[in-house]
Amino acid sequence: MNTFLILLPLILTILFSLITVPVLVWMERRVAALIQDRLGPNRCNIKGIRLGGLVQSVADMMKLVQKEEFLPSHIKNKFYHIIAPSIAFMSAFLTFMVIPYADNIKIESTTYYMQALPIDLGVLWFLAFAGLGVYGIILGGWASHSKYSLIGSIRAAAQVIGYEVAMGLSLVSILITYGTISLNEMVIYQTQNFFYIPAWGIFIQPLASLIFVVTAFAETNRAPFDAAEGESEIVAGYHTEYGAMKFGLYFVAEYIAMAASGALIVTMLLGGYQLPYLNTQDLINNFDLILWILIILTIVMSFLFIGWIRSHNILVLNGLNETKLYTSFILIFSTFFVILMSYYSFGYGGANDIGVMILQFVIFTLKLFVLHFVFIWVRWTLPRFRYDQTQKLGWNILLPLSLFNIFITAIVVVGVNYGS
Amino acid sequence: MGVKVVKRYGDTFKEKIYISAIFGGMKTTFKHFIKNLSDASNIHTLSYPEELPKDITPQYHGVHRLTHRKDDNSIACVACFMCATACPAECIEIVAQERDDDVDEKMPAIFNIDLLECIFCAYCVEACPCDAIRMDTGIFSLIGNKREDFVYNKEKLLSLKGISQEEYSLAK
Numbered sequence: 001m002n003t004f005l006i007l008l009p010l011i012l013t014i015l016f017s018l019i020t021v022p023v024l025v026w027m028e029r030r031v032a033a034l035i036q037d038r039l040g041p042n043r044c045n046i047k048g049i050r051l052g053g054l055v056q057s058v059a060d061m062m063k064l065v066q067k068e069e070f071l072p073s074h075i076k077n078k079f080y081h082i083i084a085p086s087i088a089f090m091s092a093f094l095t096f097m098v099i100p101y102a103d104n105i106k107i108e109s110t111t112y113y114m115q116a117l118p119i120d121l122g123v124l125w126f127l128a129f130a131g132l133g134v135y136g137i138i139l140g141g142w143a144s145h146s147k148y149s150l151i152g153s154i155r156a157a158a159q160v161i162g163y164e165v166a167m168g169l170s171l172v173s174i175l176i177t178y179g180t181i182s183l184n185e186m187v188i189y190q191t192q193n194f195f196y197i198p199a200w201g202i203f204i205q206p207l208a209s210l211i212f213v214v215t216a217f218a219e220t221n222r223a224p225f226d227a228a229e230g231e232s233e234i235v236a237g238y239h240t241e242y243g244a245m246k247f248g249l250y251f252v253a254e255y256i257a258m259a260a261s262g263a264l265i266v267t268m269l270l271g272g273y274q275l276p277y278l279n280t281q282d283l284i285n286n287f288d289l290i291l292w293i294l295i296i297l298t299i300v301m302s303f304l305f306i307g308w309i310r311s312h313n314i315l316v317l318n319g320l321n322e323t324k325l326y327t328s329f330i331l332i333f334s335t336f337f338v339i340l341m342s343y344y345s346f347g348y349g350g351a352n353d354i355g356v357m358i359l360q361f362v363i364f365t366l367k368l369f370v371l372h373f374v375f376i377w378v379r380w381t382l383p384r385f386r387y388d389q390t391q392k393l394g395w396n397i398l399l400p401l402s403l404f405n406i407f408i409t410a411i412v413v414v415g416v417n418y419g420s
Numbered sequence: 421m422g423v424k425v426v427k428r429y430g431d432t433f434k435e436k437i438y439i440s441a442i443f444g445g446m447k448t449t450f451k452h453f454i455k456n457l458s459d460a461s462n463i464h465t466l467s468y469p470e471e472l473p474k475d476i477t478p479q480y481h482g483v484h485r486l487t488h489r490k491d492d493n494s495i496a497c498v499a500c501f502m503c504a505t506a507c508p509a510e511c512i513e514i515v516a517q518e519r520d521d522d523v524d525e526k527m528p529a530i531f532n533i534d535l536l537e538c539i540f541c542a543y544c545v546e547a548c549p550c551d552a553i554r555m556d557t558g559i560f561s562l563i564g565n566k567r568e569d570f571v572y573n574k575e576k577l578l579s580l581k582g583i584s585q586e587e588y589s590l591a592k
Contacts, residue, residue: 034456035449039465312460315467381449382442 002110009101009116012361016263016368017096017256024255024372025057031376039314048319064251067244072144075241080143085242085249088136092253095129095260098122100184102273102360103280105353114357115184122183123171126264127164130219133257134160137221137228137238140250144241152237155387156228159218162394163225167215169402170208173409174268177205183264187272191279198276201269207405209269211398216261218394221254223379227387262371263364270367273360280356287352290359291345295338302334476558478584481540483559484533484572485580487552487589492523495578496589497552499528503544511537512544531574535562550591556582 026041030053033040041056049055075081097117105112119125134156141153175181178189178201192199202209218225229237239250266272275283283290306327313323344355385393434440456462466473476482487496499516517529542555557580564570581587 031453034453037452037456037463039460039463039467314460315470377446377449377453381445 002107002112005105005107005112009114012101012114013096013099013116016099017093017259018252020259021252021255022054022057022061024259025060026052026054027369027372028376028379029053029056031373032380035377035380042315043317045317045319048317049322049325050317061248064245064248069245070243072241075143075145077143077145080139081241082246084136084140084143085239085246085253086136087139088133088253089249089256091129091132091136092256092260095126095133095257096263098125098183099260099263099267100187100272101364102357103188104184105357107353113184114361118184120180120182123175123181123268126260127168127171130257130261131160131164133253134219134221136253137250140242141228141238144238146241148234148236148240149238151234152228152230152240155230156221156238159221159225159228159390159394162391163215163218163398166211166394166398166402167219169399169406170211170215173208173402173406174201174205174212176406176409176413177201183267183272186268187274188279190271191274193277198271200271200276205269205405205409207401208409211402211405212269213265214398215394216265217375217378218390220257220261222258222375224382224385225390226384227390230384232384258375259368259372262368262375266364266367266371270371272367273364275363280360283356283359284352287355288345291341291355294359295341295345298334298337298341302330306330473560476560476583478556478558478582480558480560481542481555482557483535483562483580484538484544484553484555484577485557485582486531486574486577487554487582487587488578489523490588494521494523495527495552495574496550496591497528497531498524498550499526499531500549502547502549503553506543506547508541508543509537509539511535528574531577533572533577535570535572536567551589552591553577554582554584556584558583 030040032038041053042050044050044053044056044059046055071078071081098115098119099122100113100115102114104114115122117125137156138153141149141151141156144150178186180186180189186201190198190200194204197203217223221228227237229239231237234240239247242250274280309326309330310323316322429435488494489496499514501514501516504510504512504514511534513530513532513534514528515530516526519525519527540555544553545555559580562570
């Protein structure tokens with residue numbers, strides 16, 4: 001049990017960064033399709049089972065793995081060319097290490113941290129590795145020895161210099177408000193109330209939150225700041241000369257970086273793993289009540305979902321009957337969870353703190369996926385910024401705004417502390 | 421001559437900070453997302469092989485066919501070579517033959533259309549003086565295993581049915 005609790009955050013990190021990538025690719029395609037009045041991937045199947053199109057992204061990954069590793073003959077720096085996607089991938093992967101998935105759990109006077117890397121310098125770790133991820137892009141573009149790649153990577157470099165400054169400064173004002181740089185303590189700070197609204201970063205630091213979200217988009221090279229990829233001008237930007245799994249690593253790295261920025265935004269600005277108005281102690285004390293609410297929610301949601309599946313399975317393929325299969329799966333799972341939860345809610349089991357940990361983890365996941373939806377939603381709404389507009393926005397608007405915000409925050413914080 | 425002053429957008433403070441425009445755009449896309457998620461029948465995408473298009477009209481340039489005469493159901497073509505001359509892709513091959521049954525003087529012995537070379541421009545239909553060749557079959561999907569499958573001969577072209585009201589040649 002103890003070893004499991006120590007290993008759990010590591011396992012969660014791997015799950016969050018690797019297993020969510022096919023889900024994110026699927027979400028990207030489906031959300032894009034629905035926004036543009038299309039259907040999206042709905043054909044790829046295993047014996048008629050499509051999982052709503054999720055099989056497609058698995059098939060894509062398998063295709064990328066099986067493709068021939070092709071190295072263009074004009075490339076002189078083969079080592080850098082090959083290592084660049086790995087740098088982008090690894091740094092995106094390591095960014096996830098400091099995110100707290102749930103509150104610290106205390107069992108028999110031993111405290112277990114739900115962070116893979118329980119250090120107090122969480123924010124600095126994030127900044128370091130998010131910056132290093134762009135280094136992989138720059139190196140890949142340079143080592144490709146192609147004009148398009150070089151232009152793409154120079155764009156990425158210039159953009160990251162411009163936006164890292166504004167990001168750091170907007171973080172400074174958030175840090176002044178919280179008074180800590182440990183991510184877990186930030187989440188604990190956000191459980192307070194501030195004039196009857198939860199003291200989430202997005203409510204007490206709206207300007208810094210806006211700047212941070214914008215710079216996080218730019219940092220992960222997502223639309224509308226993906227001028228480094230710029231397929232309408234420079235072919236495919238930094239990964240023009242990459243194919244097969246080398247391209248696949250860049251592709252995965254983009255999604256992991258997006259997931260990591262999303263996780264940091266959730267942790268710092270959206271209350272992390274906490275529900276509004278309820279701190280960890282409240283959750284542990286009223287766990288029975290929460291379980292009853294969850295049981296009702298599970299029943300209602302599973303019936304709604306079954307109804308939705310029944311009315312939306314438009315294209316029926318040969319093979320197993322999908323509607324029946326999904327319905328029975330959902331019924332079996334929700335019955336299992338309801339029985340499990342009612343067993344605990346009648347007070348037979350005493351593991352309230354473990355239950356709260358699982359609940360907080362689920363809350364964190366839900367918030368993270370809402371944020372992923374926002375990332376995808378923005379990508380399919382806004383057109384790409386022109387390169388000079390990107391630079392102007394970064395240096396002329398976001399930088400002065402974040403500096404201004406630091407002064408205001410500092411004055412307010414000092415004033416409040418002086419008054420009290 | 422009066423001067424028409426065109427209003428320029430983008431000068432006010434509200435437009436310069438973009439935020440309201442960005443949220444307006446996001447509202448639009450979210451409306452589409454919710455509408456399509458809650459009722460997928462709003463989506464006009466055809467699930468093609470299972471679901472076929474319903475808007476193919478006789479005017480659609482489908483695969484060619486040769487028409488019959490209304491009186492005796494024989495071939496309407498008189499092998500005048502007008503279609504082969506008009507064809508920009510030179511995909512029509514005709515060999516003429518004398519006609520013995522007193523209906524007309526000439527008829528094609530061989531009438532081949534190579535549909536892989538054809539560009540479906542319908543110049544042959546316009547050139548035909550006898551309304552003998554038409555493109556109103558409504559066939560938009562051509563399938564074959566070898567190149568020879570796409571060369572339609574006289575019998576094949578005569579056997580195809582049109583989707584328009586007139587089945588026979590309208591030539592007098």
